[in-house]
Amino acid sequence: MKLSNIITLTTDFGESDYYVGTMKAVILNISPRVKLVDISHHVPPGDINHTAFILKSAVPFFPEGSIHIAVVDPGVGTKRRPILVQAKNHLLVGPDNGIFSDFIDPNSRIYHLDKKKYFLENISQTFHARDIFAPVAAHLLAGKNPSQLGKRISDPVMLDRPQPVLEKGMIKGQVIHIDRFGNLVTNIPGNIIPKNPVVKIAGYRITGLASSYMGHKKAKPIAIIGSANLLEVSIPQGSAAKRLKARTGQKVIITKI
Amino acid sequence: MKLSNIITLTTDFGESDYYVGTMKAVILNISPRVKLVDISHHVPPGDINHTAFILKSAVPFFPEGSIHIAVVDPGVGTKRRPILVQAKNHLLVGPDNGIFSDFIDPNSRIYHLDKKKYFLENISQTFHARDIFAPVAAHLLAGKNPSQLGKRISDPVMLDRPQPVLEKGMIKGQVIHIDRFGNLVTNIPGNIIPKNPVVKIAGYRITGLASSYMGHKKAKPIAIIGSANLLEVSIPQGSAAKRLKARTGQKVIITKI
């Protein structure tokens, strides 16, 4: 795989501490010509599903041969393995806790990162992003092969995600992601939604699909196919999450008119 | 115009989602040598005036020939036009909703971005930042001319912003921007303020201008000429917005002592 020179970062570290800056420092020390791109440092603390969703949505748009470090890692300091996933022309580095589930299939290769000579010299108990993941990704960019960084494994932790169900002419799904605007992103892909759907959620009944956020009554929720090609429920100029008091896991049912 | 290799980004997308990272991914795919600079991704959602103020304050400091993508776009998915503004040695790309008002004058050129071959292949209804603005800006940087990306127009949407009024020896203005510290930035430029002004705002009466935030009583508001050369009302080590319960639009009156 030809590398793109890009390393992206996705964490739940926020930006008020030294954590993200120090990861970048470690990478720049090993691989000075890297192009660093932040995807997000504001994943809700410890939220593995949110991380997986962000990676699935962003990674495929990056140039092939990019390296993606993702560290949402409540198990840091335990026996959970540091891994590298090589899949679909991308390289992903982070903890083995399911965040890379969408990139793992029979064609992907997974490595347990166990070569300590590519870590920092002193490994802390709580900050493997700095001590393990950043230096390993930088060595990868600097020319090391995945097989030099660890040994192949075949039993990664996989997330068990809810799939939408088709039953008696209904589609039963759920909210899997809530974005900054309070849009409720469901697990129902656009292509299985009937032409004139009725969407039922949290006591609301929405008829038809909108084609934009404008031109609707402000207080009423709308249904729209969003940018990840999934059904979203939104409140124009407001937050559907707040109005509908919805969280991830909220049930959604689609029927025809 | 000689380009600087810089593309800046200004949005209301926040940083907890995949939105900003994906815009950067699209740009890097088309124009790998770009230098990406974030101006802000924390514009209050849909706040067009805030966006215009940020662009006016930041853009002129960038090297000439920089490209600036700004996407605060409540009308995404409607017929509002995607545009490119070429003005004052800068190129601005985003929706035609007034955010570029300060860069539009008889010398600027405005293009309606309607050449779909420079968009991503699949255009979503809700994420034109990724599907239209990012790829068009990247093609611009990669060497396309504005005239290849769309046709000239002369009727852009312009913001109607309140100007300060001089009346009976008084200057009547208003708060147009509130910053992260709670400083109240008004529309009154420093050069029209008399030497010993009295500033009246929200029931407070401030005498004279301060030259720094220090050395004042903590609870009392001060008036100071800020970094955008506009009158600001501040609370040293506190938030004037909170203390004065002020929002944008708050009236301010200046008289002489």
Added chain:
Amino acid sequence: MKLSNIITLTTDFGESDYYVGTMKAVILNISPRVKLVDISHHVPPGDINHTAFILKSAVPFFPEGSIHIAVVDPGVGTKRRPILVQAKNHLLVGPDNGIFSDFIDPNSRIYHLDKKKYFLENISQTFHARDIFAPVAAHLLAGKNPSQLGKRISDPVMLDRPQPVLEKGMIKGQVIHIDRFGNLVTNIPGNIIPKNPVVKIAGYRITGLASSYMGHKKAKPIAIIGSANLLEVSIPQGSAAKRLKARTGQKVIITKI
């Protein structure tokens, strides 16, 4: 000192305004080949101790010869001096208010930045980050020597930080930093902590040291040596700051079992 081409930024400016973007613009104008790295822009407003802690923790990991601008500057516009600190193979630029205390020792050199020809032409009263610190750092990267930018001084402002005290078999320390997860970072280094410590804080009594955040009762605080090699008190999957209602300055006592 050979420079690394990196300029880092640490401020309390947040990211909803034009402040950070404009600093970068000024730097790019003077030194277009710079590699800009954000450490943090979310220092609590005016918090000099927080800034010093971040710099101490992050700077040593950067390549030697990096330049670090830090602007947490409640005294902007007063007579407080703009300074440059050359220490431990790093260059630090910012206000003389104690934020660089950890980099000042008999081997460091400190310069009062008083050469106006390296500032922007118009100096505002409130935004020296843009008008003084950014251009001076960029001129440094572009090849100027520290001695061209100002004259040596030997009386920088130093922070008076609390040190842990050993007394009657007890270690008495305090919380000096609270991170985004609500972890309470103390001033007690890992190497002086006895093998089976009892940690007393805010009415809680913690026995022994944890080696990770996992496998503990959720509601109970744990003690752990954190990534800065300091004792931290944490709530697994929760915020110790909230649970213990602790702030910086909170007393901590360590005894042996």
